[in-house]
Amino acid sequence: MEQLRPGNLAKALLWGLVLATISALWWTPALFPEFHAGFFSSNLGWKTVVGIYLWHVIWAVHVALIYNPLPAEELGGRVLDARRRGRHPLQPGASLTSDGIR
Numbered sequence: 001m002e003q004l005r006p007g008n009l010a011k012a013l014l015w016g017l018v019l020a021t022i023s024a025l026w027w028t029p030a031l032f033p034e035f036h037a038g039f040f041s042s043n044l045g046w047k048t049v050v051g052i053y054l055w056h057v058i059w060a061v062h063v064a065l066i067y068n069p070l071p072a073e074e075l076g077g078r079v080l081d082a083r084r085r086g087r088h089p090l091q092p093g094a095s096l097t098s099d100g101i102r
Contacts, residue, residue: 009064016060020053028052 028044029037037044041052 008067009061012060012064012067013057016056016063017053020056023056024049024052 024041025039028041028048032044035044041049
């Protein structure tokens with residue numbers, strides 16, 4: 001948790017809330033037309049809408065914890081170093097170590 005950056009968490013939560021809204025407005029009613037979900041899935045009950053948002057918030061926190069890119073200043077030197085050696089940093093077989101990309 002110490003590597004969690006507040007910016008990553010904020011972006012992930014915002015994206016999760018956007019996806020939850022799209023899910024409540026469009027995806028759930030389209031996926032279950034036999035239940036006549038109504039506007040914002042409100043005909044399915046408040047627990048369903050809360051569940052949609054809760055699921056997406058949990059997903060967003062996990063994304064924020066997993067996706068933790070290096071800052072540009074840390075990554076910049078490693079990318080340049082890898083390119084000097086003729087390798088792309090994301091090339092298969094390249095590995096990120098404490099002293100650069102190999």
